[in-house]
Amino acid sequence: MLHKKKQDTENLTVQASNTFDEALPKFQIPSMQSDPKIAFQLTQDELMLDGNERQNLATFCGTWNDLEVVEIMKSAIGKNMIDKDEYPHTAELEERCVHMIADLWNSPSAASTVGTSTTGSSEAAMLGGLAMKWRWKERNKPATTQIPNLVTGPVQVCWHKFARYFDVELRELPFHHGRYKSDPEEILNYCDENTIGVVNTLGTTFTGHYEDIEGLEKVLDDLQYKSDLDIPIHVDAASGGFVAPFLDPGIKWDFRLKRVSSINASGHKYGLAPLGVGWAIWRDESHLPKNLIFNVNYLGGEMPTFALNFSRPGGQVAAQYYNFVRLGFDGYQRIMNNLRTCAGYLSDQIRSLEYFEVISDGRSGLPLVTWTNSDIGIDLYRLSNQLRSYGWQVPTYTLPPDSQDVVIQRAVMRQGFTVELARQFIDDLHSSISYLLANPMAPTAPEHQSGGFSH
Numbered sequence: 436m437l438h439k440k441k442q443d444t445e446n447l448t449v450q451a452s453n454t455f456d457e458a459l460p461k462f463q464i465p466s467m468q469s470d471p472k473i474a475f476q477l478t479q480d481e482l483m484l485d486g487n488e489r490q491n492l493a494t495f496c497g498t499w500n501d502l503e504v505v506e507i508m509k510s511a512i513g514k515n516m517i518d519k520d521e522y523p524h525t526a527e528l529e530e531r532c533v534h535m536i537a538d539l540w541n542s543p544s545a546a547s548t549v550g551t552s553t554t555g556s557s558e559a560a561m562l563g564g565l566a567m568k569w570r571w572k573e574r575n576k577p578a579t580t581q582i583p584n585l586v587t588g589p590v591q592v593c594w595h596k597f598a599r600y601f602d603v604e605l606r607e608l609p610f611h612h613g614r615y616k617s618d619p620e621e622i623l624n625y626c627d628e629n630t631i632g633v634v635n636t637l638g639t640t641f642t643g644h645y646e647d648i649e650g651l652e653k654v655l656d657d658l659q660y661k662s663d664l665d666i667p668i669h670v671d672a673a674s675g676g677f678v679a680p681f682l683d684p685g686i687k688w689d690f691r692l693k694r695v696s697s698i699n700a701s702g703h704k705y706g707l708a709p710l711g712v713g714w715a716i717w718r719d720e721s722h723l724p725k726n727l728i729f730n731v732n733y734l735g736g737e738m739p740t741f742a743l744n745f746s747r748p749g750g751q752v753a754a755q756y757y758n759f760v761r762l763g764f765d766g767y768q769r770i771m772n773n774l775r776t777c778a779g780y781l782s783d784q785i786r787s788l789e790y791f792e793v794i795s796d797g798r799s800g801l802p803l804v805t806w807t808n809s810d811i812g813i814d815l816y817r818l819s820n821q822l823r824s825y826g827w828q829v830p831t832y833t834l835p836p837d838s839q840d841v842v843i844q845r846a847v848m849r850q851g852f853t854v855e856l857a858r859q860f861i862d863d864l865h866s867s868i869s870y871l872l873a874n875p876m877a878p879t880a881p882e883h884q885s886g887g888f889s890h
């Protein structure tokens with residue numbers, strides 16, 4: 436959020452201690468120090484007023500951590516990921532994670548391929564996009580008038596940002612009614628000699644469906660056969676990258692497909708690491724243009740980096756490594772299986788209410804449930820508000836163009852969610868619906884509703 440300058444000059448009345456009864460300015464750094472206990476209490480009091488993150492069914496980001504992860508985060512709090520010379524073992528953990536993930540995604544050269552940790556999928560997506568843009572430049576030696584374009588299915592906002600920040604025309608396919616992923620054949624209509632690549636999503640933000648990446652590879656192969664255009668695929672596997680390998684190993688979406696040149700995923704989503712880590716992995720070194728790698732001579736070492744940020748916390752990467760070792764393949768698979776079971780249970784219950792049409796039931800794709808109104812449906816914006824009174828945060832949002840008239844709700848299952856919690860949610864959903872039926876009011880306008888959609 437960009438913080439606008441506050442006009443008011445309110446003070447905070449400090450009640451955290453009976454030895455401290457002064458007021459502190461709200462929007463200026465106080466002129467004097469405070470007791471740490473008081474500063475702590477003031478900060479905690481603000482945080483206490485946030486929603487309960489375990490009941491936040493809007494986010495894909497992890498909200499549950501082992502106590503050991505908290506300890507790792509504490510011991511790494513001062514470690515900067517960029518200081519690889521000073522913290523070579525944190526750098527080593529990053530390196531191991533890159534190769535473990537490359538192996539998970541069936542890289543033909545998992546032990547030697549290139550990749551990096553990032554602050555999240557957004558940064559990883561930008562790096563993937565930049566690599567495609569530079570490879571296009573190297574291939575085509577374009578005239579200055581040629582504008583590169585990126586063709587995508589329904590994508591998360593990070594790709595809109597990439598296109599705008601890095602001067603690329605975004606050609607995003609329309610979202611057709613009743614079709615929740617892009618049609619590979621239709622994608623072809625948008626590709627030309629200035630297409631730097633095609634992005635497909637493994638688990639779209641809107642409904643959790645996996646796009647048909649194997650189908651996409653086939654049509655792009657045909658295109659190359661007919662026209663010589665050799666267009667790479669980047670897979671945005673922000674969520675699906677740590678779901679599909681455990682639940683859907685038969686679906687080909689990763690480096691098994693030879694046209695997939697890079698993949699991003701969020702460690703802090705189904706990678707189960709704490710907030711602040713993502714991953715970008717390339718098929719092999721040849722897919723990452725050398726020009727994008729900076730060799731920084733810093734703090735006593737020569738260090739190759741490809742990142743948008745310089746400084747970055749190291750704790751999340753160490754915690755990612757901990758999770759890989761702690762859970763192993765089997766542990767991840769059990770957690771993901773549980774989440775799929777929860778999603779299946781929830782979707783059956785929601786379907787049985789007859790007020791909604793379930794769009795994704797979590798039995799395929801990401802472990803989440805999305806639903807829309809049926810003809811006799813309840814206003815979903817009001818329902819979000821009502822659920823909030825039980826602590827549940829359920830976003831209500833419209834689908835992207837050309838399906839903006841479809842309003843849906845989404846409940847994302849994450850580590851820490853259980854069938855018992857799902858039962859409680861359903862009870863609260865029942866109560867909310869009964870309340871709304873007994874208290875008919877004008878629908879809440881979208882701009883005034885709570886439970887916004889941002890992930």
Ligand SMILES: Cc1ncc(COP(=O)(O)O)c(C=O)c1O
Nearest residue numbers: 555556557591593640673701890
């Ligand atoms: C498909 C997809 N791509 C990218 C992102 C951005 O990820 P991050 O929040 O890790 O930057 C998200 C976030 O939900 C997503 O769902």
